[in-house]
Amino acid sequence: MKAIEDQIANKYKHGFVTDIESDTLPPGLDEDVVRHISRIKNEPEFLLNFRLKAFAHWKTLPKPDWAKLKIEPIDYQAISYYSAPKIDENAPKSLDEVDPKLLETYDKLGIPLHERARLAGVAVDAVFDSVSVATTFKDTLHKAGVIFGSFSEAAQNYPELIEEYLGTVVPIEDNFFAALNSAVFTDGSFVYIPKGVRCPMELSTYFRINAANTGQFERTLIIAEEGSHVSYLEGCTAPMRDENQLHAAVVELIAQKDAEIKYSTVQNWYPGDENGLGGIYNFVTKRGDCRGDRSKISWTQVETGSAITWKYPSCLLKGDYSVGEFYSVAVTNNYQQADTGTKMIHIGKNTKSTIIAKGISAGKSNSSYRGLVKILPSAENARNYSQCDSLLMGSTCGAHTFPYIEAKNPTAKIEHEATTSKVSDDQLFYCRQRGISEEDAVNMIVNGFCKSVFQELPMEFAVEAQALLAVSLEGAVG
Amino acid sequence: MLDIKNLHASIDNNKILNGIDLEIKAGEVHAIMGPNGSGKSTLASVLAGRSEYEITDGTVTFNGKDLFELEIEERAREGLFLAFQYPQEIPGVNNVYLLKAAVNAVRKHRGLDEFDAYDFLSLVREKIKFMEMDEKFLHRGVNEGFSGGEKKRNEILQMLMLEPKLAVLDETDSGLDIDALKVVSKGVNAMRSDERGILMVTHYQRLLDYIKPDFVHVLMNGKIVKSGDHTLALELEAKGYDWLLDAEAA
Numbered sequence: 188m189k190a191i192e193d194q195i196a197n198k199y200k201h202g203f204v205t206d207i208e209s210d211t212l213p214p215g216l217d218e219d220v221v222r223h224i225s226r227i228k229n230e231p232e233f234l235l236n237f238r239l240k241a242f243a244h245w246k247t248l249p250k251p252d253w254a255k256l257k258i259e260p261i262d263y264q265a266i267s268y269y270s271a272p273k274i275d276e277n278a279p280k281s282l283d284e285v286d287p288k289l290l291e292t293y294d295k296l297g298i299p300l301h302e303r304a305r306l307a308g309v310a311v312d313a314v315f316d317s318v319s320v321a322t323t324f325k326d327t328l329h330k331a332g333v334i335f336g337s338f339s340e341a342a343q344n345y346p347e348l349i350e351e352y353l354g355t356v357v358p359i360e361d362n363f364f365a366a367l368n369s370a371v372f373t374d375g376s377f378v379y380i381p382k383g384v385r386c387p388m389e390l391s392t393y394f395r396i397n398a399a400n401t402g403q404f405e406r407t408l409i410i411a412e413e414g415s416h417v418s419y420l421e422g423c424t425a426p427m428r429d430e431n432q433l434h435a436a437v438v439e440l441i442a443q444k445d446a447e448i449k450y451s452t453v454q455n456w457y458p459g460d461e462n463g464l465g466g467i468y469n470f471v472t473k474r475g476d477c478r479g480d481r482s483k484i485s486w487t488q489v490e491t492g493s494a495i496t497w498k499y500p501s502c503l504l505k506g507d508y509s510v511g512e513f514y515s516v517a518v519t520n521n522y523q524q525a526d527t528g529t530k531m532i533h534i535g536k537n538t539k540s541t542i543i544a545k546g547i548s549a550g551k552s553n554s555s556y557r558g559l560v561k562i563l564p565s566a567e568n569a570r571n572y573s574q575c576d577s578l579l580m581g582s583t584c585g586a587h588t589f590p591y592i593e594a595k596n597p598t599a600k601i602e603h604e605a606t607t608s609k610v611s612d613d614q615l616f617y618c619r620q621r622g623i624s625e626e627d628a629v630n631m632i633v634n635g636f637c638k639s640v641f642q643e644l645p646m647e648f649a650v651e652a653q654a655l656l657a658v659s660l661e662g663a664v665g
Numbered sequence: 666m667l668d669i670k671n672l673h674a675s676i677d678n679n680k681i682l683n684g685i686d687l688e689i690k691a692g693e694v695h696a697i698m699g700p701n702g703s704g705k706s707t708l709a710s711v712l713a714g715r716s717e718y719e720i721t722d723g724t725v726t727f728n729g730k731d732l733f734e735l736e737i738e739e740r741a742r743e744g745l746f747l748a749f750q751y752p753q754e755i756p757g758v759n760n761v762y763l764l765k766a767a768v769n770a771v772r773k774h775r776g777l778d779e780f781d782a783y784d785f786l787s788l789v790r791e792k793i794k795f796m797e798m799d800e801k802f803l804h805r806g807v808n809e810g811f812s813g814g815e816k817k818r819n820e821i822l823q824m825l826m827l828e829p830k831l832a833v834l835d836e837t838d839s840g841l842d843i844d845a846l847k848v849v850s851k852g853v854n855a856m857r858s859d860e861r862g863i864l865m866v867t868h869y870q871r872l873l874d875y876i877k878p879d880f881v882h883v884l885m886n887g888k889i890v891k892s893g894d895h896t897l898a899l900e901l902e903a904k905g906y907d908w909l910l911d912a913e914a915a
């Protein structure tokens with residue numbers, strides 16, 4: 188943590204900026220900071236109150252302590268809570284200034300040239316013209332009645348929707364990081380799919396022009412009205428240039444009667460170097476609320492980045508016959524630590540959940556799967572199927588599985604399967620004897636292991652995810 | 666094409682191969698027989714490059730190259746194919762996917778263009794039909810849940826696709842029913858050519874009725890103790906191996 192503090196200290200050594208009109212707030216967090224953020228964003232009153240309430244609550248919370256993660260204490264007063272993107276004078280001016288290692292990775296991932304600049308955080312005006320793409324995109328959505336834009340825009344244009352739904356899935360009291368996020372979130376995405384509409388395209392932050400630098404406290408809200416359908420892709424497979432070490436996002440999904448939300452994430456933030464230095468701390472609260480009967484929410488995630496990941500996308504299955512799904516691949520290498528999993532809370536009758544979690548550990552990394560399946564007394568005939576598989580590469584890594592089951596209704600049917608396997612020398616030998624290089628053989632075996640999750644991803648995302656896995660596990664065997 | 670001279674190999678300090686001399690010329694089919702544990706699979710593994718074995722003496726040249734200078738995959742790309750006694754299962758990896766990666770790796774090495782999806786599939790379909798296998802095997806995981814006999818057929822399918830220069834078949838006939846034995850033999854016979862060498866490890870004379878070898882060798886205690894033509898196999902079938910041990914001791 189020392190490194191960030193230095194970096195933060197360094198960045199602001201030119202003195203504190205307190206002017207409200209300015210782009211950056213000095214490090215530190217108090218009620219004034221919360222008010223400043225709200226004022227800079229010209230937010231409606233209810234939103235300021237939401238933030239203040241969250242902040243007041245956050246102050247009362249003890250700092251979290253996790254058994255399985257080794258975390259240096261985070262100094263929340265050493266972080267600056269608002270920094271507008273344009274002030275970042277450290278941003279590279281052109282691709283020539285970008286770390287060649289990063290460019291090499293883009294190359295391996297097959298990211299088109301004109302995209303690389305944007306991903307590497309090259310100052311926006313120097314980047315290719317993406318406006319035309321974005322415009323056609325917005326037109327199509329507009330015709331369908333879909334609202335898709337930044338959270339800040341939505342707070343201006345659709346305050347009544349935000350007021351109605353914000354914090355109804357992840358209440359400010361939910362956990363330490365959710366409270367912090369609710370107080371100081373900067374921006375994120377907002378999606379609204381009207382009744383009966385099938386969103387005509389996959390929504391991706393990739394296409395949202397102002398997606399860059401939404402920063403460390405991202406807030407996303409997706410509402411699918413009765414009978415609607417949407418597939419949302421978060422992030423992008425390429426490593427992002429990102430100077431924020433602490434990330435604490437909140438994502439809320441709401442599916443009304445017969446609605447379906449598919450939320451896919453590929454996360455590849457900086458994991459730290461081979462020695463465990465640097466890297467992003469990723470603490471995310473993601474929750475989907477199946478509010479209506481026969482609604483469905485599926486989370487699919489491929490996590491290869493971050494030094495520390497703490498993440499449990501969850502589903503509240505309230506509507507009768509509602510369905511929750513969680514498909515996850517978590518890869519850890521070097522000194523990465525991941526503590527991920529899901530919670531499926533069965534409330535309605537005949538609710539059904541499926542959990543497929545695949546963990547791949549290499550190097551000196553550690554990954555834990557933690558899953559909770561909770562069947563409330565009201566959930567007549569609830570069903571859950573969980574499968575947790577771990578694949579170990581080498582002998583210095585670890586994988587741990589913690590399935591928690593609380594069934595309060597005797598009609599519940601819960602099945603759990605868990606396996607741990609190794610990429611075996613025999614398998615590698617077999618592939619190599621067929622002329623396939625060791626590296627390709629490892630990728631092939633790992634991809635085979637992840638197949639049941641990858642096939643849940645939208646096509647082009649799946650292809651990228653495979654390439655990403657290859658990059659993440661480079662040199663993990665042999 | 667393959668020249669083994671005085672090959673000694675051990676594993677965990679146990680000597681398994683104790684001076685093997687064997688030359689296989691293009692166009693020849695050799696059969697190796699011998700009791701359980703005599704070192705037949707070890708020889709096959711050493712040729713293919715398994716790192717667990719330590720080569721303590723001897724040389725092997727393959728197509729004029731020092732075999733031990735080549736990595737496992739390089740040997741394969743140079744045209745050395747091993748049909749495994751126990752083929753590995755690789756869950757989730759499509760059989761056809763592995764096959765395509767393998768074929769293209771070998772083609773690339775030979776300076777040929779990689780197959781496009783269409784050409785590749787038509788070839789695979791032709792070969793899988795020849796091996797009298799259902800096309801659904803292409804889309805199952807590599808050997809995943811295959812029966813013993815299905816695995817062996819799949820090995821031969823891979824061989825037909827890869828067109829190796831030297832095929833080492835380790836007990837490819839074990840566990841096959843009568844019909845499967847005929848099909849596998851058909852596959853191997855289809856590979857026989859003036860440019861190719863074949864080395865078959867087997868326990869049963871029966872296979873040699875279908876694939877008539879030019880030479881038969883008996884491996885015992887890590888050494889070739891007797892060589893002859895196909896009639897040697899008949900003799901072994903009748904007499905077993907003990908008489909050879911006595912002969913060697915004498």
Ligand SMILES: Nc1ncnc2c1ncn2[C@@H]1O[C@H](COP(=O)(O)OP(=O)(O)OP(=O)(O)O)[C@@H](O)[C@H]1O
Nearest residue numbers: 676677679681699700701702703704705706707708
């Ligand atoms: N790690 C090891 N340590 C000690 N001995 C070993 C080791 N691995 C293999 N062996 C021995 O090497 C010998 C040769 O084994 P190999 O598999 O080559 O026999 P084989 O001739 O193929 O037998 P089979 O006809 O049963 O297939 C056996 O006695 C086996 O037990």
Ligand SMILES: [Mg+2]
Nearest residue numbers: 705706707750
């Ligand atoms: Mg054997």
